[in-house]
Amino acid sequence: MSDEASAVQSFALDGEDLAFEPGETILQAATRAHRYIPHLCWHPEFPAHGSCRVCSVKVNGRAGAACTVRAAAGLDVESNTEELNAHRKTLLQMLFVEGNHFCPSCEKSGNCLLQATAYEMGMEGPHFEEFYPDRPVDASHPDILLDFNRCILCELCVRASRDVDGKNVFAIGGHGIGTHLLVNSESGRLADTAMDLSDRAASICPVGVILPKRRGFAIPIGQRRFDEKSVSQQVEEDGS
Ligand code: SF4
Ligand code: FES
Secondary structure (H helix, E strand, O other): OOHHHHOOEEEEEOOEEEEEOOOOEHHHHHHHOOOOOOOOOOOOOOOOOOOOOOOEEEEOOEEEEOOOOEOOOOOEEEOOOHHHHHHHHHHHHHHHHHOOOOHHHOOOOOOOHHHHHHHHOOOOOOOOOOOOOOOOOEOOOOOEEEOHHHOOOOOHHHHHHHHHOOOOOEEEEOOHHHOEEEEOOOOOOHHHOOOOOOOHHHOOOOOOOEEEOOOOOOOOOOOOHHHHOOHHHHHHHHOO
16 A cells, blocks of 8 residues: 555644544544534434534635535634634524424433533523424333424434334424424324333434433433533543
8 A cells, every 4th residue: 555545644623633544534533532522303313414504614715514524635714713612502592482392391301412512502591582382202012111292303213213213103293483302103103112221213303302211310410421521521521
């Protein structure tokens, strides 16, 4: 192999060199190198979805989503800037007001990527007027509770159920502000699907929509994943 072919390729992330492997996106390369770029709808087990835009970065001065833009030699990527973090905070505030998020009473508090990312971006309040949408809970399944109030439409459960579990339990319906998560059964109830607690879809939700029944608060608030370390520390110290 020539020296040129074997040379490690790299780009700059916030002014520091970051090596990447061919085919990696900016977010994949950054995460592998324990560098934190805020994100919500990206999960290392699934192809990028590119919908939340929380991973927005500037690539050679132009806006792009770090989870979908491929790393390339010599790129100049800005991520941790005042402007981009303010943009991310606005996106997070919009997500908070579009749903019903009451962190102090949520079983997912301390394990929730939305909450952890909001802390990371210094979000102290919703800023916008709350929509308070009417989203009933589905408690029909014997082992799983669905609280649609917290859905951020990342589609991870849709993808996990379809691509890993082979069941297609979830779908996204509606348009614009009316976009919502659906259960794919004639009744629309989870009890009438093949969903099982051992499904990948049952444990993929980054917020508190899909929850196992009878396990509430098994780990006390204050001792949970993001209580112990912030989301950036998780990536920087543990790589995930
Ligand atoms: Fe994402 Fe959870 Fe909503 Fe599914 S239920 S789309 S995993 S936030
Ligand atoms: Fe990239 Fe959501 S993480 S768009």
